Amino acid sequence: MSTKALSIKDIAKKANVSITTVSFIINGKGVEKNISTAVIERIEKIIQEDGYKPNQVARSLRMGTSKIIGLIVEDISNPFFAGIARLIEDKAYKKGYKIIYSSTENQPGKTKELIDLFKSRQVDAYIIAPAEGARIEIEKLLLENKPVVLFDRYLPDLNVNYVGIDNFNASYNAVKQFVKDKRKNIALVTVDIDVEQINHRLDGYKQALIDHQMPFSAGLVIKMPFGQTKEETIDRLVQLFKSHPEIDAVLFATNYLAIGGLMALKQMNKMVNERFSVIAYDDGDVFKLHTPQISAVEQPLDEISDNIINLIFQQISAKEQLAPQQIILSGRLIIR
Amino acid sequence: MSTKALSIKDIAKKANVSITTVSFIINGKGVEKNISTAVIERIEKIIQEDGYKPNQVARSLRMGTSKIIGLIVEDISNPFFAGIARLIEDKAYKKGYKIIYSSTENQPGKTKELIDLFKSRQVDAYIIAPAEGARIEIEKLLLENKPVVLFDRYLPDLNVNYVGIDNFNASYNAVKQFVKDKRKNIALVTVDIDVEQINHRLDGYKQALIDHQMPFSAGLVIKMPFGQTKEETIDRLVQLFKSHPEIDAVLFATNYLAIGGLMALKQMNKMVNERFSVIAYDDGDVFKLHTPQISAVEQPLDEISDNIINLIFQQISAKEQLAPQQIILSGRLIIR
DNA sequence: CTGAAAGCGCTTACAG
DNA sequence: CTGAAAGCGCTTACAG
Numbered sequence: 001m002s003t004k005a006l007s008i009k010d011i012a013k014k015a016n017v018s019i020t021t022v023s024f025i026i027n028g029k030g031v032e033k034n035i036s037t038a039v040i041e042r043i044e045k046i047i048q049e050d051g052y053k054p055n056q057v058a059r060s061l062r063m064g065t066s067k068i069i070g071l072i073v074e075d076i077s078n079p080f081f082a083g084i085a086r087l088i089e090d091k092a093y094k095k096g097y098k099i100i101y102s103s104t105e106n107q108p109g110k111t112k113e114l115i116d117l118f119k120s121r122q123v124d125a126y127i128i129a130p131a132e133g134a135r136i137e138i139e140k141l142l143l144e145n146k147p148v149v150l151f152d153r154y155l156p157d158l159n160v161n162y163v164g165i166d167n168f169n170a171s172y173n174a175v176k177q178f179v180k181d182k183r184k185n186i187a188l189v190t191v192d193i194d195v196e197q198i199n200h201r202l203d204g205y206k207q208a209l210i211d212h213q214m215p216f217s218a219g220l221v222i223k224m225p226f227g228q229t230k231e232e233t234i235d236r237l238v239q240l241f242k243s244h245p246e247i248d249a250v251l252f253a254t255n256y257l258a259i260g261g262l263m264a265l266k267q268m269n270k271m272v273n274e275r276f277s278v279i280a281y282d283d284g285d286v287f288k289l290h291t292p293q294i295s296a297v298e299q300p301l302d303e304i305s306d307n308i309i310n311l312i313f314q315q316i317s318a319k320e321q322l323a324p325q326q327i328i329l330s331g332r333l334i335i336r
Numbered sequence: 337m338s339t340k341a342l343s344i345k346d347i348a349k350k351a352n353v354s355i356t357t358v359s360f361i362i363n364g365k366g367v368e369k370n371i372s373t374a375v376i377e378r379i380e381k382i383i384q385e386d387g388y389k390p391n392q393v394a395r396s397l398r399m400g401t402s403k404i405i406g407l408i409v410e411d412i413s414n415p416f417f418a419g420i421a422r423l424i425e426d427k428a429y430k431k432g433y434k435i436i437y438s439s440t441e442n443q444p445g446k447t448k449e450l451i452d453l454f455k456s457r458q459v460d461a462y463i464i465a466p467a468e469g470a471r472i473e474i475e476k477l478l479l480e481n482k483p484v485v486l487f488d489r490y491l492p493d494l495n496v497n498y499v500g501i502d503n504f505n506a507s508y509n510a511v512k513q514f515v516k517d518k519r520k521n522i523a524l525v526t527v528d529i530d531v532e533q534i535n536h537r538l539d540g541y542k543q544a545l546i547d548h549q550m551p552f553s554a555g556l557v558i559k560m561p562f563g564q565t566k567e568e569t570i571d572r573l574v575q576l577f578k579s580h581p582e583i584d585a586v587l588f589a590t591n592y593l594a595i596g597g598l599m600a601l602k603q604m605n606k607m608v609n610e611r612f613s614v615i616a617y618d619d620g621d622v623f624k625l626h627t628p629q630i631s632a633v634e635q636p637l638d639e640i641s642d643n644i645i646n647l648i649f650q651q652i653s654a655k656e657q658l659a660p661q662q663i664i665l666s667g668r669l670i671i672r
Numbered sequence: 673c674t675g676a677a678a679g680c681g682c683t684t685a686c687a688g
Numbered sequence: 689c690t691g692a693a694a695g696c697g698c699t700t701a702c703a704g
Contacts, residue, residue: 005455007681018691023683034689056456057396058681061696066393068436068457077422079415086413089439098453100404100436103425117434119341120392121404259621266625284622285595289602291627343697354675359699370673394697397680 006052014050015043022047026054060122069312070118071101072111072128073152080255080282080299081129084151087305088127095313097124106193106226108133115141125312129153132193147315149308153197154326161315161324163307167197170297170331171204174251174279177295177335179212181277183249185220189237189261190253192223201253201281219244230260237264248276255282262290283334293336303329342388350386351379358383362390396458405648406454407437408447408464409488416591416618416635417465420487423641424463431649433460442529442562444469451477461648465489468529483651485644489533490662497651498662499643503533506633506667507540510587510615513631513671515548517613519585521556525573525597526589528559537589537617555580566596573600584612591618598626619670629672639665 008026012019022043024033030040046052060066069092073081089099100123104110111134118126125147130138135155141148142160149161171188178186188205191198202221209216222240224233237260241247252258258280265272272278272292280287280296287294307327315322344362348355358379360369366376382388396402405428409417425435436459440446447470454462461483466474471491477484478496485497507524514522524541527534538557545552558576560569573596577583588594594616601608608614608628616623616632623630643663651658 009681019682020684020691021689024690027683036689039689053452053456055397055458055681056453057393057402057458058696059683060393061391061397061680061698062682062684064696075422076425077415077418079413079418082413082415082418082421085418085437086411086439089412089437093438098436098438098457100434101421101425102429102434103422116389117392120389121434122391122393259625262625263621285599286620286622286625289595289598289622289626345697355698356675356700357673360674363699372673375673391697394680395699397682397696398698398700400680 005055006050008052008054011043011046011050011052015039015046017043064122065124066122067097068121068123069097069099069125069127070114070121070123071099072114072118072126073101073103074106074129074131075103076101077103078256079284080152080301083301084305084308087301088309091305091309092312104131104134106131112137125149125316127151127308127312130155130195132195145321147312149311149315151304151308153195156196159324161311162326163304163311163329164197164327165299165304165329165331167200167331168204168207170281170333171201171251171253172208173204173333174295174297175205175208176212177279177333178249178251178277179208179214181249183277184214185217185244185246186214186249186251187220187222187240187244187247188251188253189222189224189240189257191226191257193226198253205251220247224257230256230263233257233260234264234267237261238268241265241268241270250278252278252280255280255284258282258294258296259286262286262294279333281331287336295333295335297331298334299331300329341391342386344388344390347379347382347386347388351375351382353379400458401460402458403433404457404459405433405435405461405463406450406457406459407435408450408454408462409437409439410442410465410467411439412437413439414592415620416488416637419637420641420644423637424645427641427645428648440467440470442467448473461485461652463487463644463648466491466531468531481657483648485647485651487640487644489531492532495660497647497660499640499647499665500533500663501635501640501665501667503536503667504540504543506617506669507537507587507589508544509540509669510631510633511541511544512548513615513669514585514587514613515544515550517585519613520550521553521580521582522550522585522587523556523558523576523580523583524587524589525558525560525576525593527562527593529562534589541587556583560593566592566599569593569596570600570603573597574604577601577604577606586614588614588616591616591620594618594630594632595622598622598630615669617667623672631669631671633667634670635667636665 008019008022012022024030025040025043076085092099102114111131115137127149129152130150151163154162154164175186190202206216252261278294280294283296283298287296344355344358348358360366361376361379412421428435438450447467451473463485465488466486487499490498490500511522526538542552588597614630616630619632619634623632
């Protein structure tokens with residue numbers, strides 16, 4: 001249906017040179033290839049005037065690269081991932097790369113599907129927050145020497161680039177803060193997916209209890225099924241708070257669980273106050289504006305995306321295989 | 337660096353048939369092309385076992401289509417756009433399409449850049465929340481008969497598909513609600529970008545004042561510069577509330593302005609209560625969890641993205657040029 | 673029923 | 689200093 005775009009042939013014909021010459025000039029190799037300044041200028045003018053843009057698809061086919069980076073996350077509308085997406089987009093754009101994204105919804109099969117799809121589109125690099133079952137697919141990418149950076153969730157024993165925060169310590173410090181505030185019955189609300197990041201949040205919680213000579217009570221750890229509705233989350237939490245009135249502090253292992261928790265409290269008319277504390281993972285406006293303000297573990301989005309993009313471009317431009325790096329940043333506990 | 341992927345040639349050689357035959361089978365034209373069932377099954381088995389995936393880049397070059405949809409918004413990390421991105425992604429994926437996105441930051445030149453880039457990547461359709469200065473570029477796309485759907489912001493006098501909410505009425509109803517609550521001095525906090533969507537929010541505000549015999553006071557309408565920092569927004573609003581203590585209701589024309597406004601109020605220790613009301617555009621958890629809860633104009637994300645995706649696929653599959661449709665949905669005023 | 677060949681728009685090794 | 693030609697991996701009109 002649409003009008004035909006100009007091709008390199010059209011420009012070559014118009015300028016009375018070969019497409020080789022035009023190609024060299026487009027790619028800034030005019031001088032290097034000893035093309036006369038007069039010809040270079042003449043052709044650049046034509047390109048400029050006619051608004052010719054090289055067909056990147058043809059270029060991709062020929063070169064085997066696409067200048068596209070694939071981003072695979074659990075849910076692009078989650079503020080954490082949306083924030084990362086925005087920052088990465090910006091940094092990639094400055095180097096001439098674009099981002100294609102997809103959400104896995106934590107479905108095990110989806111990662112494979114997405115990676116295959118991205119592969120067939122010749123994406124140059126993969127940024128992945130691995131869902132459950134992603135390990136084999138990522139191993140395959142590594143075998144093929146594709147540039148890969150994981151973030152948010154680490155895959156233990158896999159020698160791969162990773163950027164994330166120290167979840168163990170973040171949880172540990174949150175609990176430590178509760179103890180300092182004389183809390184006696186500290187609950188952890190987390191999610192039942194089996195990924196390192198989430199497991200470490202639990203481990204840090206447990207270790208902090210041990211180190212402060214506090215008993216660990218299984219009843220105070222709630223693992224929510226992944227993907228349950230917000231209403232189900234709220235109901236479960238209302239039940240928890242009712243059946244365990246002794247709870248005087250809650251650490252929420254994710255942003256959306258904290259929001260569900262605050263809604264449950266609101267519904268019960270239970271106040272967050274000197275006798276009941278809350279700490280949430282992933283800071284946000286909602287916690288700053290809450291009355292009272294809610295403490296949170298802030299993930300440094302800017303630092304995370306900087307590191308991701310740097311690792312990606314290091315790999316893209318590397319002549320040989322680089323040793324993978326694991327970059328662990330600190331989550332900042334913001335006490336309010 | 338990476339291992340070579342299988343090509344259609346490899347499969348053809350292995351199966352001892354021509355690449356034509358393999359291509360027909362891949363594309364489900366085996367039966368139509370009278371290829372024997374035996375051959376079809378044999379080749380499908382080989383494809384399956386070897387994990388062959390056709391190179392989509394080559395396919396794009398040959399076909400002139402990419403099964404990629406370009407999404408251009410102001411800022412992908414804005415919850416409204418992130419929500420739309422997620423829903424669109426899902427619906428597109430089910431039809432075999434992927435999304436490539438970019439944020440314009442409302443910079444006039446950026447839209448052209450992005451459209452050119454997307455064009456050179458052969459994207460099949462464009463979903464655009466137009467920034468200032470996007471008009472000419474969109475006109476060009478229309479001239480080339482590319483499938484285009486605008487959303488969020490409309491471009492008047494441009495005959496193009498559009499999905500959005502009735503901003504005039506949403507503002508009108510918000511002000512009407514304030515009047516019903518006996519508010520006397522209703523402020524509007526908006527942004528200084530000159531796009532229909534934002535202008536209509538102002539128009540609805542003005543008209544509602546007129547219809548309810550209330551004076552319009554220019555001092556009660558604040559147009560914030562686009563792109564100012566959150567701190568600047570907060571400072572400006574603190575000033576506003578201090579210099580106009582008579583204000584007893586505020587309509588915020590965007591989500592982030594409302595958040596800034598609530599922060600300003602918090603900083604001033606000024607309460608939202610029976611004597612001071614707030615309504616925000618774009619509902620969110622932050623308003624539900626605020627104490628007291630904040631009323632909001634909810635944009636129906638699901639309905640918006642459904643309509644966008646339907647319009648896109650109607651155009652993609654149309655044999656001839658379709659008459660553009662403007663779909664105006666209702667913003668729902670949620671009174672809390 | 674199946675295959676050889678052209679062509680999508682590029683890049684680049686090679687020739688002159 | 690510049691160009692003809694091969695080839696990236698597909699699809700499809702055409703031939704038999």
